[in-house]
Amino acid sequence: MDPKQFREAAQSAIDEIARYYETVADRRVLPSVAPGYLQALLPDAAPDEGEEWNKIQADIDRVIMPGLTHWQSPKFMAFFPCNSSFPAMLGDMYSGAFNAAAFNWICSPAVTELETIMMDWVAKMLNLPDCFLSKGEGGGIIQGTASEVVVTSVVAARERIIRRRLADMPEGEEKMDKASEMRGKLVALGSEHAHSSTQKAALIAGTRFRSVPAPREDGFRVTASALRQTIESLKAKGLEPFYFTITLGTTATCAVDDLEGIAELTKDYPDLWIHVDAAYAGSALVCPEYQHHCKPFAHFDSFNFNLHKWLLVNFDCSAFFIRKRRDLTDTYTLTPSYLRNEFTDKGLVTDYRDWQIPLGRRFRSLKVWFVLRSYGINGLRAFIRNHVQLGEYFHSLIASRPDLFTVVSGPAFGLTTFHVNPRRPGASRSESPSANGASSSATTTADKPNPQHEAYLNDFTADANAHWQADANQLTKEVYEHVNSQGEFFLTSTVVGGVYVIRVVSATPTAEEKYLKKVFESLVEAAAEKVAKGGKGKGD
């Protein structure tokens, strides 16, 4: 394919892509294919001779489209969003054009330098403490995902504490043995509701992992006292907590751990590396009303959020800020002879390969640059606030039917979690909540707790509560699976504090109230039907 053919092919591709975005809201979000669908539609080997682009392009619609889950649909409300925007797509086009494995400054100065500047722009936009700007001892780097950032941090933290503890030992076999022994006692910590990435990172780094309790009565947050208690109990066993992922917006409920309280605690544990995982909710920090969260960060070692979740930058783009660059480079710098060059040798430049695990890296800062300039800071604030408001809207809908639903958390950063209420035992069918909310047994309003629920809890023992919860879990799971099986919307669920909840967060660029209203109606219909059927979630 020469440049002329490329122009034609690309124009056709652009047209198809633009049409996709114009019509994605009309599609079912979830595909209806069964596992293995694609094998039947494709040859089992590559062709011997090249094919025309027209023929290849036609297959996108024929075989790929039916197998897509449409993350860019306004009806996608699962996990967290994975934003896409046109300026970011343009950025990736240029990144592909300027294709390089830019692991060193000399491999393409612009790739390194634009990244440093973009990370400074982002740090200022989020009002992060100055220590994370590149002019001091810290700085920012774009990595692929929050998971990779956590691995990068855990390994760096592991090596940092070993370096510190064994600083006075001479190099040699004995030191290596001591280091190995130490590694076996190191424990990485994360909230019980934190993303599984910390546990996976501990596995990769060959350390232990322990979760810190974050019960419902603490709002599913890690408090300073819970963290302290966990640390002390581990130390009492001869183990060494060396790392803690503090979460700003947990996957389950968007809870925010006690940032200020834990910042205070760092005085007592100077070797504990604290990493702020704000993978999703970090985007909200573009708005001043959330920036109070950032003040304690000056006490922590690293901070990360994914611009590719909720800030209009296409996957992948995870911004990783470090308070002291040396905490990374002291671990990751290896300069074999074929990577040496005068710029590296003179220490004049940033070689991002020494801040990360992989060697090569893409020109990801281009899409950040394009997005920040296309929307402007005010445009990004409006984007975030719109979704926060949509989250409040959805919450109000759920709260308006306390006969059917109990809110478990939120709205927080657009996310609400809730479960379905089983019928109260002994209540007659006529007392079951109906789809339109009419019920003779109780009057409810959107703002008051559910008297049925409260009365129910008061009347029974803890056993009955557990029984009711089990029923609620089963019922909620059925309602959730029913709504997803219709394929119109995509929701996800999770279990927090033993409670099975449905999660709803709607934060794609084309999200609107009308879609939330519609998914609410589907949930009401499914809930009312299943409660009426058996109420205990076990069917009749």
Place this chain on the structure above:
Amino acid sequence: MDPKQFREAAQSAIDEIARYYETVADRRVLPSVAPGYLQALLPDAAPDEGEEWNKIQADIDRVIMPGLTHWQSPKFMAFFPCNSSFPAMLGDMYSGAFNAAAFNWICSPAVTELETIMMDWVAKMLNLPDCFLSKGEGGGIIQGTASEVVVTSVVAARERIIRRRLADMPEGEEKMDKASEMRGKLVALGSEHAHSSTQKAALIAGTRFRSVPAPREDGFRVTASALRQTIESLKAKGLEPFYFTITLGTTATCAVDDLEGIAELTKDYPDLWIHVDAAYAGSALVCPEYQHHCKPFAHFDSFNFNLHKWLLVNFDCSAFFIRKRRDLTDTYTLTPSYLRNEFTDKGLVTDYRDWQIPLGRRFRSLKVWFVLRSYGINGLRAFIRNHVQLGEYFHSLIASRPDLFTVVSGPAFGLTTFHVNPRRPGASRSESPSANGASSSATTTADKPNPQHEAYLNDFTADANAHWQADANQLTKEVYEHVNSQGEFFLTSTVVGGVYVIRVVSATPTAEEKYLKKVFESLVEAAAEKVAKGGKGKGD
């Protein structure tokens, strides 16, 4: 930016990109900017309001272009190539459009299924043993880079040997302690000329690392006996070699370790995980004349090559094949409640997140599909063979001036390494090689060894040899830096067996003999000048 604006902006971008490819050969390969150039050209913060696309696009040429190293230029002959092609760029455009964090099958069935099928196409195209096809116990996955693949393998290997050795111990504290103790004794191995990624992976995994000698007399290859010797000497010290990266095409010289001999050796070390790193040269395996290399792979655990180096797929795209999927999933599977779904639970699908370190992943198989179909297997073979021939051409040029140059390795997979010859001590200036090769002291032909060099070596002691080599190293370094400083071509250098060499490999899609001829002329001019000046590389 709405779809209509996107159509216009994208058309303009496509045009600029096509023009870039039409004219890249006219550009200097290396930029002339100094470190920090970009800061002066950009504002120090993001704008408050959004800007028009025209204004943003204009800055690409103004501030980015001057800071690019042009990897797609036919004058880029450094490191290994980082191929780019139009079909791959189209693939990445659609990948961006269908933006998703496709960590599970349900996140977009097409993303998982096309990847499985593409890896089968690639395995068949390379004639890999059947064990690497998805229909059996093995399979393939696309990861970002060879470095990440090595980390993935080293950690999996570490956990595999620990699982095997401690299979009979009950779970608990004692087992964890024993596992930690074991980890401290584990040693990962790689050729002394292998890529630094194995050493970095060992660091990340918290194991030791030892390099296996691969001296010049063995052609810079690891032989079975050298590997066996290293393993046995480590075991004698109570250490446990658990992993070995065998290289097909080392970074330094494209040497190929003794694949067959080491395959034989696996019988004696059943717990040793052997990973084939063919990051660059693996692409040559599309040609049947190289496929004899693949036969021994059935004895190894994993195989990897980067389609983004030398197979026309834009960065990033590293194909990782595993002989037994369970060797990955037994280590990496963690399924927290928010990732559970019926397809995963029933074991019906591949969830690639359990074969890798990160969670989210892009739709990278699209560009593989487009490239394989656009070129066809025969087109890819022609592509490889053309570069192999260019490598032979350049080698013949270097070999035609044995007065100036000594070939150290190659041509191998397009790569030749060589050093510059210092003037023989005692030879008068009139006997120095001149740029046109005329010399009164010796007659030389392209195919015979350099009599001057031979005589020189025979006449002196080992001390003098070392002295000569030090001179050669210094001289070669000066010639190398001189050519690069001109910015017209980009070469790299390395040190093998104490010898400083210049590496030349020309494998971009637009590579041609005329560019190799020109860089050869630059090398001759620089070498003749510097040898004439002092001959010992120290100047006069």
